[in-house]
Amino acid sequence: MTNIMLPTPHRILSVLKETQAEYTFRVEYDGPTQHGQFFQLSIPKVGEAPISVSGKGEGYVEFTIRKVGRLTQGIFGLQPGDMLFMRGPYGKPFPVDDFKGKDLVVICGGTGMAPVKTMLNHFCDHPEEINSLYLIAGFKDINCVLFTEELEKFKRQEKFHTITTLDNSSAPGFETGMVTAHIPKVPFRDFADYNVAIVGPPVMMHFAALECLKNGAVEDKIWVSFERKMSCAVGKCGHCKINETYVCLEGPVFNYSRAKNLFD
Amino acid sequence: MMITKSELQPRADLYRLLSRLYRVEVDQPLLDALKELRFPQAENETLAEGYAMLRGYLDSCGPEALDDLAVDYATVFLAAGSADGAAAIPCESVYTSPKKLFMQEAWEDVVRIYREKNLARETDHSDLMEDHLALELEYMSLLVHQRAPQDEKYFLENHLLNWVPQLVADIDRYARVDFYKAVGRITLGFLQMEEQLLAALTDGTLRQAPSYSVRAERMDKILAQLKERYRVFAPKRIPKRGPKGTDLIRYGEIDRLSDIVYKEKSHFSAKEVFYPISQTMFYFTGESASQKELEDERDIILIARPCDINAIRRLDNIFLHNGQSDLYYSRMREKLHIFMLECRESFDNCFCVSVGTNVCDDYSVAIRIDDICALAEIRDEDFLPYFEDEVPIEFMPEFVTQNRRNARLPKIRDRQQLGEICKLEYWNQFDEKCIACGGCNTVCPTCSCFDTVDIIYDETSRDGERRRVWSSCMLRDFTQTAGGALARKTQGANMRFKVLHKVYDYNLRFGGSEHMCVGCGRCIDRCPEGIDYLDTVNGLTDALAAAEKEGN
Numbered sequence: 001m002t003n004i005m006l007p008t009p010h011r012i013l014s015v016l017k018e019t020q021a022e023y024t025f026r027v028e029y030d031g032p033t034q035h036g037q038f039f040q041l042s043i044p045k046v047g048e049a050p051i052s053v054s055g056k057g058e059g060y061v062e063f064t065i066r067k068v069g070r071l072t073q074g075i076f077g078l079q080p081g082d083m084l085f086m087r088g089p090y091g092k093p094f095p096v097d098d099f100k101g102k103d104l105v106v107i108c109g110g111t112g113m114a115p116v117k118t119m120l121n122h123f124c125d126h127p128e129e130i131n132s133l134y135l136i137a138g139f140k141d142i143n144c145v146l147f148t149e150e151l152e153k154f155k156r157q158e159k160f161h162t163i164t165t166l167d168n169s170s171a172p173g174f175e176t177g178m179v180t181a182h183i184p185k186v187p188f189r190d191f192a193d194y195n196v197a198i199v200g201p202p203v204m205m206h207f208a209a210l211e212c213l214k215n216g217a218v219e220d221k222i223w224v225s226f227e228r229k230m231s232c233a234v235g236k237c238g239h240c241k242i243n244e245t246y247v248c249l250e251g252p253v254f255n256y257s258r259a260k261n262l263f264d
Numbered sequence: 265m266m267i268t269k270s271e272l273q274p275r276a277d278l279y280r281l282l283s284r285l286y287r288v289e290v291d292q293p294l295l296d297a298l299k300e301l302r303f304p305q306a307e308n309e310t311l312a313e314g315y316a317m318l319r320g321y322l323d324s325c326g327p328e329a330l331d332d333l334a335v336d337y338a339t340v341f342l343a344a345g346s347a348d349g350a351a352a353i354p355c356e357s358v359y360t361s362p363k364k365l366f367m368q369e370a371w372e373d374v375v376r377i378y379r380e381k382n383l384a385r386e387t388d389h390s391d392l393m394e395d396h397l398a399l400e401l402e403y404m405s406l407l408v409h410q411r412a413p414q415d416e417k418y419f420l421e422n423h424l425l426n427w428v429p430q431l432v433a434d435i436d437r438y439a440r441v442d443f444y445k446a447v448g449r450i451t452l453g454f455l456q457m458e459e460q461l462l463a464a465l466t467d468g469t470l471r472q473a474p475s476y477s478v479r480a481e482r483m484d485k486i487l488a489q490l491k492e493r494y495r496v497f498a499p500k501r502i503p504k505r506g507p508k509g510t511d512l513i514r515y516g517e518i519d520r521l522s523d524i525v526y527k528e529k530s531h532f533s534a535k536e537v538f539y540p541i542s543q544t545m546f547y548f549t550g551e552s553a554s555q556k557e558l559e560d561e562r563d564i565i566l567i568a569r570p571c572d573i574n575a576i577r578r579l580d581n582i583f584l585h586n587g588q589s590d591l592y593y594s595r596m597r598e599k600l601h602i603f604m605l606e607c608r609e610s611f612d613n614c615f616c617v618s619v620g621t622n623v624c625d626d627y628s629v630a631i632r633i634d635d636i637c638a639l640a641e642i643r644d645e646d647f648l649p650y651f652e653d654e655v656p657i658e659f660m661p662e663f664v665t666q667n668r669r670n671a672r673l674p675k676i677r678d679r680q681q682l683g684e685i686c687k688l689e690y691w692n693q694f695d696e697k698c699i700a701c702g703g704c705n706t707v708c709p710t711c712s713c714f715d716t717v718d719i720i721y722d723e724t725s726r727d728g729e730r731r732r733v734w735s736s737c738m739l740r741d742f743t744q745t746a747g748g749a750l751a752r753k754t755q756g757a758n759m760r761f762k763v764l765h766k767v768y769d770y771n772l773r774f775g776g777s778e779h780m781c782v783g784c785g786r787c788i789d790r791c792p793e794g795i796d797y798l799d800t801v802n803g804l805t806d807a808l809a810a811a812e813k814e815g816n
């Protein structure tokens with residue numbers, strides 16, 4: 001019987017400093033992962049936390065981590081060559097097969113771009129699989145911008161309509177305002193069929209979803225990714241439970257029509 | 265395979281209940297009792313269909329139900345209002361005699377059988393024929409108690425099954441409300457199951473479990489023998505370790521019968537035996553993690569009451585069936601052998617009967633203890649050799665049939681109502697009252713939540729271990745994420761979460777008829793602020809009813 005709580009060590013290949021508080025760690029890993037899934041990352045003595053897969057390549061996965069507390073600070077102290085303990089991947093991914101052949105809207109804020117980035121890269125590399133992709137990526141200010149290189153790549157992709165925006169400052173190549181301010185630019189009413197993926201802080205997801213609905217999107221086309229306190233990620237510890245739903249098992253990605261009926 | 269005597273009681277009870285239903289019309293107390301009844305899961309399709317139909321009727325019937333049922337009873341069974349007497353007359357000889365007459369051959373044979381058993385009609389049944397279905401079913405319940413499977417089989421095959429199938433078809437034809445149609449289906453399905461069971465009992469594929477009387481000093485010897493292969497856990501007294509210098513009663517390994525505290529409720533549940541408060545999962549050594557292995561390979565005998573035994577199934581659902589199976593739990597769980605500690609009297613704050621957890625049949629051995637001896641019913645053949653030299657007796661474990669307190673669980677219709685419940689002002693009273701100590705979760709036999717914690721031995725090395733430790737949804741930071749954000753922000757919200765998990769969410773997730781709470785009342789005993797969980801549940805039911813009324 002496999003031990004679902006036991007992590008295995010994986011070697012860190014490189015560390016990229018995206019911003020002051022966000023680093024991307026590239027870690028040796030061979031198995032399959034799906035868009036929107038996460039791993040439990042840990043370091044001995046400190047603890048364990050759920051972190052989304054933000055990048056994937058031959059023999060590695062990437063995690064983009066924001067330094068917010070004990071564990072994340074601990075991970076920031078690691079160097080290439082050090083070991084990171086991992087178990088996973090966990091969680092229901094975005095239903096990417098259903099997104100194919102349609103229009104896709106991706107709205108993300110800050111580190112919220114991490115869980116959708118592998119999906120964005122996939123469609124950027126296989127543009128024939130979608131009609132169009134509207135990306136609205138919001139950051140607090142210019143110092144908080146993540147994934148600069150990839151954002152440039154997305155902007156060059158003809159099928160992509162990429163809007164990057166800063167909350168309340170301006171910079172070349174960036175719009176100003178919250179992501180919600182840019183949602184009216186998405187021509188929902190012209191789409192034959194579409195999906196919307198929203199990832200970010202809870203308040204941002206809430207208002208972005210409402211704004212989409214206001215602009216003609218329908219509930220069951222919208223997908224959100226929940227962030228919940230998790231200790232086990234395998235349906236045992238109870239921390240992530242909302243009503244009868246376990247976010248680690250049935251989520252973190254939920255259709256909005258289900259998500260709006262989860263009462264915390 | 266062995267059948268326990270505890271399985272006899274529900275069979276006898278169902279015979280009696282059906283007998284009552286055919287004897288006279290339903291009255292208010294019976295209707296109330298039926299509404300409270302929890303129907304078991306039935307394998308037989310006719311029986312399951314009958315239960316579902318009856319549940320449907322009971323859940324939806326209004327104030328006119330008694331009158332409706334009286335009319336239907338008279339129409340179906342007494343041929344009232346029928347010009348040609350077409351009805352389902354519940355007497356055997358009417359069904360088996362060519363001219364459909366009372367007191368024919370079948371009746372004579374039934375009278376003969378009753379006489380052989382020295383039975384006579386009670387005076388208040390004197391208006392009924394001996395072959396009336398009510399009396400035939402009553403007779404079966406008697407045989408179940410007498411444990412006379414040969415006689416049961418004879419009567420079932422030569423009488424009841426000769427005519428009940430046609431009777432039930434007629435009930436279906438003449439009844440206007442679902443109630444008696446359901447009763448008919450339940451009767452038929454049950455008798456079909458009885459036929460199978462009795463066949464197995466009489467041809468030797470099933471046999472009744474033997475029982476023994478064991479004097480205390482002999483029981484201590486048996487325990488000593490058992491301990492060579494098993495670790496034996498039971499509720500024990502730990503002097504002066506409870507609140508305010510009282511004794512603490514919790515599960516621990518025992519050596520002799522007198523170690524078992526059987527006259528009081530244990531403060532902690534039995535779960536800590538197989539799901540410890542704190543448990544090392546693995547060790548970090550340098551650059552690897554190695555699983556902690558079990559220190560004692562012996563199997564475990566767990567001496568526990570029905571509520572705690574029923575709670576194990578709830579924990580199984582989380583640890584074995586919610587996603588993948590958990591290794592630490594399952595390897596302990598596989599070692600468990602349950603000895604049911606008979607529980608005939610209710611303690612303070614127990615409400616097991618009202619949540620259906622007062623009975624259980626999932627055990628290897630059942631024991632009744634008093635100061636001088638133990639009575640044991642051995643169901644699992646592995647334990648027979650330990651008891652075989654003892655004095656055989658007739659012993660049938662009994663269960664609590666009444667508590668001083670009862671739960672009235674809320675019936676939540678749908679998602680929308682769930683949303684409304686979450687917004688009820690009702691919960692705000694706990695914002696201040698509850699001090700978030702988590703004690704209620706700690707003593708609960710069904711709470712399963714935990715935190716993971718890393719332990720270090722020495723600041724300078726990377727060696728250490730990861731443990732998991734019981735957690736509690738009543739703690740303020742249970743849902744806290746980085747930066748201090750909380751998914752549930754108040755104690756009222758935490759109380760709602762706990763209560764709804766116990767009486768709604770769990771059942772919604774895992775299905776069946778069971779809720780999570782097993783009614784042990786320990787959380788009530790424990791709360792330092794005097795918050796009464798049962799009052800909270802019943803209060804929710806009332807608040808819901810009040811909100812409904814207001815809405816109408």
Ligand SMILES: Cc1cc2nc3c(=O)[nH]c(=O)nc-3n(C[C@H](O)[C@H](O)[C@H](O)COP(=O)(O)OP(=O)(O)OC[C@H]3O[C@@H](n4cnc5c(N)ncnc54)[C@H](O)[C@@H]3O)c2cc1C
Nearest residue numbers: 049050051052065066069070071072114228229230745746
């Ligand atoms: C599905 C999922 C995906 C995530 N993906 C990312 C990501 O890609 N990048 C990123 O930077 N962050 C991500 N997070 C958030 C990240 O898990 C927390 O920031 C992290 O747990 C903080 O840990 P800490 O020890 O540094 O903080 P502390 O505040 O010291 O946390 C202490 C403990 O609380 C728990 N905890 C705290 N915050 C969270 C939280 N938000 N979610 C779950 N558990 C928490 C952890 O068990 C942690 O060990 C994700 C969270 C979830 C649920």
Ligand code: SF4
Nearest residue numbers: 708781782784785787
């Ligand atoms: S009565 Fe309280 S402690 Fe006992 S099972 Fe129910 S919720 Fe748990």
Ligand code: SF4
Nearest residue numbers: 698699701702704791
């Ligand atoms: S025991 Fe009482 S005070 Fe403590 S968390 Fe439970 S309800 Fe609140």
Ligand code: FES
Nearest residue numbers: 233236237238248
């Ligand atoms: S994180 Fe433990 S149950 Fe979901």
